[in-house]
Amino acid sequence: MIKSMTGYGRVEAPGQDRNIVVEIKSVNHRFLEISLKAPQALFPLELEFKKKIGEKIKRGRLEVFIRLEAQNTNTAPAMINLEAARNYFAALQRLKDEFGLLEEISLKTLAGFREIFLQPAETEISPEILKQVSVALEEALDMMIRMRQEEGAAIYRDMEQRLDFIRGILDVIKARSPQVVVEYQRRLTERIKELTAGCAIDDSRLAQEAAIFADKSDITEEIVRMHSHIDQFFALLQSEEAEGKKIDFLLQEMNREINTIGSKSNDAEIARQVIEVKSELSKLREQAQNIE
Numbered sequence: 001m002i003k004s005m006t007g008y009g010r011v012e013a014p015g016q017d018r019n020i021v022v023e024i025k026s027v028n029h030r031f032l033e034i035s036l037k038a039p040q041a042l043f044p045l046e047l048e049f050k051k052k053i054g055e056k057i058k059r060g061r062l063e064v065f066i067r068l069e070a071q072n073t074n075t076a077p078a079m080i081n082l083e084a085a086r087n088y089f090a091a092l093q094r095l096k097d098e099f100g101l102l103e104e105i106s107l108k109t110l111a112g113f114r115e116i117f118l119q120p121a122e123t124e125i126s127p128e129i130l131k132q133v134s135v136a137l138e139e140a141l142d143m144m145i146r147m148r149q150e151e152g153a154a155i156y157r158d159m160e161q162r163l164d165f166i167r168g169i170l171d172v173i174k175a176r177s178p179q180v181v182v183e184y185q186r187r188l189t190e191r192i193k194e195l196t197a198g199c200a201i202d203d204s205r206l207a208q209e210a211a212i213f214a215d216k217s218d219i220t221e222e223i224v225r226m227h228s229h230i231d232q233f234f235a236l237l238q239s240e241e242a243e244g245k246k247i248d249f250l251l252q253e254m255n256r257e258i259n260t261i262g263s264k265s266n267d268a269e270i271a272r273q274v275i276e277v278k279s280e281l282s283k284l285r286e287q288a289q290n291i292e
Contacts, residue, residue, distance in 0.1 A: 002237055003292045004151030005029065005060035005244075009143030011136045020132050021067040022140040026148065028289060029061035038066035041125045042133065049137060056141060059244065059292045066133060068125075085116045148292065155287050156237055162280045163230050169273050169280075173261065174223050180267045181217065219261045226261075229254045244291035251285050 007026040012019055034050045042049075053062060092105045110116060125133075233250055255278065262274035 001149070002152040002156055003145070003148040004155060004290050005148065005292050006151055006290060007060075007144040007146075007148035009140040009145075009147065011140040011143065013132055013136045013139075018129075019069040020129070020136050021065075021069060022133070022136040023065040023067075024140045024144045025063045026057075026060045026144055029059060032057060032059055033061045034064060035062065036064045036066070038064075039068050039125075042066060042130075045130070049134075052134075052137065053141060056145060057292070064137075066137070068129070068133075079117070081116050084113070085110060088113050088116065152291070155290060159237060159284055159287055160234075162284055163233055166277050166280050167227070167230060169277050170223055170226055173219070173265075173270050173273050176267065176270055176273075177217075177219055177265065180265060180270065183267075217264050217266055219264050222257045222261045222264070226254060226257050229257065244288050247288045247291060248285065251281055251288060255281050 005026060005028045007024075009022075009024045011022050014020075032054060034053055036046055036049060038046070038049075049064070049066075053064070088110060089105060092109065095101070096103070096105065229250055233247070233254075236246060236250065258274055258277045258281065262271055265271070265274075
């Protein structure tokens, strides 16, 4: 069954002396892109975490946040990066001189640069905490996947309705197609009578022209292929290999077939139905962009 690329998962788990918070956000993307933000002490495990995510997710842009929040207030004081403070102050002073500004450079201004203030980084984390972080990551990932599956189910229902609607339009076009030839023959007969001022008409020649038109405007093959594509579409939506890229390719083929139907039929009513199908295909394509 199809899955959406949009999802969210958040898990908060109490650790030994801190809370472990893992948050995952997922949005549409052509490929799999993972952005991981975690405490410095977890950097050596970044590749392992990304590999774990990649085993369950095929496409989408994921933002993963891992925080270790202390449960007590006895935290070490923030450190000051004096070198960064000097550089910012010098840069602001140059701007002030360059533009002739009179405003003084205040402490409030410097406090806006976060690089000046450093939180003491943990260099080691106990194996127990690392295990809890890994478990929390798995739980948040599973939560996000469930949301993607729920949204995928909603996309499936929408696509199912649109495909059924297209089937109905194809039936209307198929029923209309023979009438197009009859009307062409009638218009041709009337036109010839006007041009020949009531002279005798060669019925065999007229029938031949109608047959040529019927052959050129025959859309049976295109309608059959459209139904085949719809069947493939449904099969793909229900399979384990339901990928947005494959669905998008199938929609391109369907769009090509309906364009051919419109150009061959040469009929205003069928042209109107073709526009309806193309509108539905456009909406299906928009939905396909959300599929993993």
